[in-house]
Amino acid sequence: MPVPAPPTERRRGPRRALTEDDILDAALSLLDEGGADAASVRGIAARVGVAPNAVYTYFPDKAAVVKALVERLLGEVDHDVFADRSRPWRERVEALALDLRQHLSAHPGAVGLMIGGPMDGPQALALNERLLELLADAGLAPADAARASYLLIVYVFGSIALEVADVHEPGPLPAEAQRIAGRQAAFAATPPDAYPRSSAAATTMAGYISTEQYLWGLHRILDGLVTRGGA
């Protein structure tokens, strides 16, 4: 604790009607209901019942709101699950990857905001730290662990980004089976003469958004990491 001083120090002026978290709550619910466009400053302010510019008392600008929101979502992942060193490391990576995917795709509108910014907050760093620990446990040298951690992050966020990019309407993601069926219908329109292989692989491609494909890719990456730990 680098701040031992006054936690209960009352500020001057009138008490705040809101907290930063109230604003983030409103932003997140708007994001979930209406997509990225719905999470406007005016919308947030209306939801918490203040004038639009009152938001600027809590955050300097809208970018700060989304930054804080991203941090909060990243903080929701349970670090203990994959910090448990008694479990095999592959299992722990898998648990982390699944956890991240579940948490992030629960808020599809927020995914675009994450990959739109640098993702360099404390929670992002903490996550990276855990990943480095985990890969060190796997026997990777520090430099390789760092590279591998980035590779995994790219895979996780890239997967989720492409996944949510495929759904057109805002709101919560439909069930997996439903989305796959929709993609299957879309891929059926692929002209087989122009794209023979794509057309033949349509069924597999429709399943790109499935947990199964997600794990398949993850396993291939983990395989690649162990077959050649060196540079």
Next chain:
Amino acid sequence: MPVPAPPTERRRGPRRALTEDDILDAALSLLDEGGADAASVRGIAARVGVAPNAVYTYFPDKAAVVKALVERLLGEVDHDVFADRSRPWRERVEALALDLRQHLSAHPGAVGLMIGGPMDGPQALALNERLLELLADAGLAPADAARASYLLIVYVFGSIALEVADVHEPGPLPAEAQRIAGRQAAFAATPPDAYPRSSAAATTMAGYISTEQYLWGLHRILDGLVTRGGA
């Protein structure tokens, strides 16, 4: 050619002052100069010298402009380079990955637009088709080739997305060395007591955005694909 009919059929009414390509040119240049926000319908119209709503003669809405622009950029990659079956397949995948990265990061503002939509146009399909061919040449069964193709696409677009997300100002990407130096400076501020591993790996992490790291990750993925081609 499924359209043998009249290519020179003159429409009624006055001749168009522009072409669709003029609009895409303007959109792309604005995107490159001022980032995603600068590519507004009004900005595009001003650049080509018409009223804002004249754009709607050529495209139904802004989303269609973005979609066409994405398709055009995807069409810029030279398919012949990695369609040459005499070269080893790993080399061809590498060439494709590098080509894509170069083309896409030449227009950083466009990257967000790509992963914001479904990426299901003809050029995207053609790219996928080539990748499937390539992976079939590598000896993968069709279903595995499809999965592997998606894995590679996720990696390529995920990498580039995270890469451009790190640069704050719009405009063309700075040189690689310059960006790495900037990241190094940023990572130096990481508190070593809270994040010991991240702090120790700062130098490696600063290089995340390098071509070297990009290829390292790609090679790990390719290793993972060959060590276990089956499900």
Next chain:
DNA sequence: ACAGAGTTTGTACGGTGTGCAGGAGAGTTC
């Protein structure tokens, strides 16, 4: 010459993020 289709423009509406001036509440100091 005329009709009609197609292109462009002016105007306008509702939305966005955000700066500025002023008013109201709550602590601090006399």
Next chain:
DNA sequence: GAACTCTCCTGCACACCGTACAAACTCTGT
């Protein structure tokens, strides 16, 4: 208790966004 000061919230305003509508103009087919 009065005065001061600091903070929060508000109303208003600006510049911008995407885009719908109707009018004006230009060209082609008859």
